[in-house]
Amino acid sequence: MHSPARRTLLSAGVAASLLPLRSAWAAGPLKIGFVFLGPVGDTGWTYQHDLGRRELEKNLGAQVSVRTVPDTNEGPDSERVARELSADGCQLIFGASFGYMKPMLTVANDNPGVQYLIASGYQTAKNFGGYNARWHEGGYLAGIVAGRTTRSNIIGLVGAHPVPDVMWYLNAFALGARSVNPKAMVHVVFVNSWFDPPKERDAAVALMNQGADVLTHFTDTPAVTTAAEARGVGAISFHSDMRSHAPRNYLTGVTHHWGGFYTRVAHEVMAGSWKPGLYLGGIGDGVVKMAPMGPRVPKDVAELVQAKERDIASGKLQVFAGPIKDQKGAVRVAAGARIADADLGRMDWFAEGVVGGSR
Incomplete structure (x- = not known):
């Protein structure tokens, strides 16, 4: 589902983009399709993108007509759905899964008048782009919370796949x-x-049995958070604020928010000014946000995270600035250097301090 994207769009406010565009889009409302991998639910990857869809509809109102197709498998199923949406008159289609990239690119080549954007996609064409989030910015801050709250010095992470986003x-x-x-x-x-x-x-249970007293994850459900809560282990959620799943042991979470981005793209398509590219939004853009700190997080830790968050937003703190070694001790980022956005998608190594994770 996730993979790298490399360029940041202008972070201008959405307010100016909400002006009516009837003269530029006289044919009626812009028809937009959203294709989701799983059910919407109440937390997780699809839920966050659906929140963005709702914000888009709230912002643009009658200027848009939106259709959502959840539970769409990657591969042939996603190509079929994209073709159906295109044939139904959608002029803008968001595919919220990396695995949609190649099938939907095929559809895009056959429908030059329709614009397609793929979450976590990295390929572009005349009517095809991608978008992603700076997960590492939130991850660094979440790591600070974990490092300051663990007593065993064993922290567990449940990952989906060993791919660059993760x-x-x-x-x-x-x-x-x-x-x-x-x-x-x-x-x-x-x-x-x-x-x-x-x-x-x-x-999650296996990691706790190894002594982990803080857990986080890069998966789509609250399963890790609820497992941590059941064992009295600190929980750091991913994608969504999952406090309701761990009321006693929730520490914080890394969340992502797409309403502003979806609104800007729809506005640009209506105005005829959208250009294909790769968007990478982070803390400074309001795409990545930290969930509120839970009751187990000491005040000084919360204040430290807030200070580091400001440093990341301003550019003062670069998460992947060297020196950085991998788990085998080899220098991956030299002192004075940093990993550029364009190179994030090539990350195939584990940092010093990571145990396990063989590819």
């Missing part, structure tokens, strides 16, 4: 944890699925 969250999380606690180690287990609550829970 890798840069995992590595940033480890860097953040070890920036405040050099003894902290991040043990990772991959479940080879984006959405599999039983596997996610089993992986």
Whole structure:
């Protein structure tokens, strides 16, 4: 579902983009399609993108007509749905899963008058772009919370797949944890699925049995958070604020928000000014946000995270600035250097402090 994207759009306010565009889009409302991998639910990847869809509709009202297709498998199913939406008159289609990229690019080539954007996609064409989030920015901050709250110095992370998006969250999380606690180690287990609550829970239990007293994840459900709550282990959620699933042991979460981006793209398509590219939004853009701190997080830790968050937003703190070593001790980022956005998608190594995670 996730993979790299590399360019940041202008972060101008949405307010000016909400002016009526009847003269530019005289044919009626802009028809927009959203294609989702899983059910919308009340937390997780699809839920966050659906929140963005709702914000888009609230912002643009009668200027848009939106159709949503959930539970669409990657591969031939996504191509079929994209063709149906295109034939139904959609002029803008968002595919919220990396696995939609190649099938929908085929559809885009056959429908030059329709614009397609793929979440976590990295390919572009005349009517085809991608968008993603700077997961590593939130991951670094979440790691600080984990590093300061662990007592065993064993932190567990349940990952979906060892692909670049997950890798840069995992590595940033480890860097953040070890920036405040050099003894902290991040043990990772991959479940080879984006959405599999039983596997996610089993992986969480295995990590807790190894001594992990803080858990986080890069998967789509609250299974890890609820497993942590049941064992009295600190929980750091991913995608959504999952406080309701761990009222006693929730620490914080890394969340993402797409309403502003979806609104801007729709506005640009209506205005005829949209250009294909790759968008990468982070803390400074309001795309990545930290969930509120839970009751177990000390005040000084919360204040430290807030300070580092401001530094990231301003550009003062670069998460992947060197020196950085991998888990085998090799220097991956030299002192004075940093990993450029365009190179995030090539990340295929585990940072120092990560245990497990063989590819």
